[in-house]
Amino acid sequence: MENTIEMTKSKKARNRKRALVAYSFIAPNFIGFAVFTMIPIICAFALGFLKWDGNNAIQFAGLKNFARLSGDTLFWASLKNTIIYCIGTVPLTMLASLGLAIILNQKIRGRGVFRTISFFPYVASLVAITAVWAMVFHPSKGPVNAILYYVFHIKDLPNWFGGDLILLTLILFSVWKYMGYYMVIYLAGLQGISAELYEAASLDGATTWQKFLYVTWPQLRPTTFFVVVMLTINCFKVYDIAIMLAGGGDGRLGTSSTVLVYYIYQKAFIEWDLGYSSAIAMVLFLMVLIITLIQFRVEAKYENA
Amino acid sequence: MAKTSSIKRSQQIGKIVLYLFLILITIIMIVPFLWMLSASIKTNTEVFKMTPFQFIPDVPQWSNYINIWTRIPLAKFIGNTVYLTIVVTLLQVLTSSFAAYAFSKLEFKHKNTLFLAYIATIAMPWQVYMVPQFIMMRGMGLNDKLLAMICLQAFSAFGVFMMKQFYEGIPVSLCEAARIDGMSEYEIYLKIMLPLSKPALSTLVIFTFVNTWNDYLGPLIYLKTEAKKTIQLGLKMFIGQYAAEYGLIMAGSIITLIPVLIVFLALQKYFVEGVAATGIKG
């Protein structure tokens, strides 16, 4: 009897020590994060229920901000566009970056250079790359439409920056810009796969495709999880790409290209309706949270399997 | 005999296809870079001229590359940006990998909730909490200080999330074995996790570097004195109220792009296959 009690006591003590050690690891990052980031975010959440413009007295607004959302046409337009953009960009970028990573993981001459080139659209000045796309896809002077006209004899040339196609253009642009970025993440993930696993698969007579399906893909699951979650979050937060590509010279978006964060920015920094912009952000946040939780669940299921 | 030669041929075809594909990718990716180069030696009216589109202008404005240093204190801006980038990257990599180890390999109460809280904050666009944050930072005396940028960038949830995912790939058995050997958690972190996570660390270094280097909104709101401004703010100075000097902006962009590409190329050697394969036995 006494033994068990002592064992439980020392077990408790050990657990506590373990927890303290764990907290000490987290502390440096967490303290900075909590003070400079988490507290303002909590304030922002609180703002959703308040009415404030940054200066005048803060007033309580209850659920008024949220009620306003239902009648707000521009809000729904932004929401719709952002979701469509997300659905298009996430899978395409993930696949493109995975493919790129696998290819550039092979022993090819100068692969470091190829990797750097792929990474370039991510680091290049946004002004520059949007200008190039604007030229390439220019409705009347760009090479893309020129080819459609002269080679495919399409008379009614598409307006890549107009209502119907602007989201498609944005999606294509994003895939192009970010595939280098996520390629880097996948490359790092690929490094972690032990060569022995591939050797074992070869011995078992696996084809290249089977090796991918049964070794690479499962081993990359934590990486893929990270990539998909980050892609989703970043797609929901899209802002400067939309402004630069679809905003014309004056940085304003029409109903077919307006996105959530742009609308949030308008409400927050142009109209200084901080309560309302927080409410919109909370909708964004909730959607991302739900999607992330779903992904978490899927990931956990695989982990336990 | 026939079988080997046909395998060889299919391998060769495979290789040719591969290289063709790589060349295609290169063209697609590199076109804007070439455009930037071309624009950087043009006058402002020539930059967006499409009909006709001249790759090399009749009178190349090499002076653009000189003017960017004299028209704005670009050297100072680069200095500030380098300083910020190095400090933020160091802090971010250290604290993130440190915290990620706990989330990945240690067990403690509320682990999952805390981790979820971390990731959840990434979902909030900065525009939303920027005002409360600014008022708080100013209250701490951090307005118009480079230190403000450091505080904002060095402790991100992103780094923790990414490192944790990479640590998932390192088998727990390694850590368990080490614990049995009597190593403290700190030693395990230093001697086992860190060396094995070179590709991940390199990735984090690259991303943090690029993020801080290219950051515009943060410095815009917090840095007012010219002597403290960063590269992106400097380039924006060429966009005046009524006219934008794109030739100069492009020249400046090219110059400031080079360090980033150098860092990226330099870190490539850590993305070499097999680094993590060592030490994984049974």
Added chain:
Amino acid sequence: MRKKLMSTFLAMVLAATTLAGCGGREETKTQSPDGQTETVGSNVVSGADDAKTVLKWAIWDAKKAAYWQAIADAYTKKNPDVRIEMTDLGSSDYGTVLSTELSGSGSEFDVVTVKDVPNYATLVSKGVLEPLSDRIKKDGVDLSAYNGMTEQVTVDGKLYQFPFQSDFWLLYYNKKIFDEAGVKYPSNDMTIEEYDALVRSVTKSGFGDDQIYGAHYHTWRSAVQLFGILDGKHSILDKNYDFAKPYYEMVKKQEEDGVCRTYIDTNASQLHYSAAFSEGNTATMNMGTWYITTLISSLATGEYDKELVGDWGLVKYPHPEGVKAGTTLGTVTGLAIPTSSKNKDTAWDFIKFAGSEEGAKILASLGNFPAIMTDEVINTLTSLDGFPQDEESKEALKTVQIYLEAPYADNISEINTILDTYHKDIMNGDTSIDDGVEKMNKEVSSLE
């Protein structure tokens, strides 16, 4: 091995924190003589180091535009016990940066430039600007010199900014194109119908260099929609924008007939209006007076080709039938005092100077348009090197009534957002003119 790793690790941590700490001490801290708390160093300064009072002034384009320094210098010369420190908040996001800076209550600025009326409306509703009406009355400042501008920005009987700079819209034209087409130059008294006919008569459809556009409209909403407010009977606060329909129709028809570049093209290529006009194939362009100095200096430096656009002129903005010539759209930039300033009296004295006739002369001599446009000021402007010397162009600077692009309303920013969004939809062809205007009507009306 263990020790080495540990020590490297610790060294890095030490380095990081030391560097971070150093960053904090790097700032230049100056203690101003009257014992004010540390002021952050500024870039552009005027006045003696030991001056008794220091005014901190928020501006933009500090180094690009010479008038800031010129005005500051003129003032500190007259008032040697004042020192002015200017901080450049950047032109592109000026409104955002300034509004953020003035949030909460810790800002150190004494004088802030208010770039445009929406920015003004924001700051007024945030309650961060000092009302000036009492000071104006006490000092007996005559507001009639500002041509009705101050009335349009008075809120509940109070004025919160002092007019400093003002630009208005007129019509630029390329004389060479008119000469080659054998068409008479535009006149200073054209109705909008006459303007439409004129630009059509000088349009040439062709390919590449042969093509001549009669008109060019920048992507801003003001370039198209605001013809509608020139009759004085409408404004964008109306909640009904049917008045804009005829002008949308006019421009759309011009696009169809090749008279002007299509919005789709201009938007997609982000063509700047300066590039459009200087290309030499644009006969006329409606734009603001701010472009005059750019045009002059770009021709002088050779950036614009003199062959293409060296021979240019100005005429007054086209007006609706029955409205006097010289009626046009305008913007106003004002100077204001934040409520958190500790030097309000000195700040007021400075603002008064900057917006006075004396300040106006300084602005004009540098090619900028001040809020006060006396004959003398107009003369200074028209005598600038490079200003077209024909009588018509000089006459063009005389205005009779200026309607602000964005008059004051506390929800002007929200209105602008809605109008800009649907303007874009209409011009891009994503929705018809009727539908677009209908949406504008509906949504602005539903704002509380």
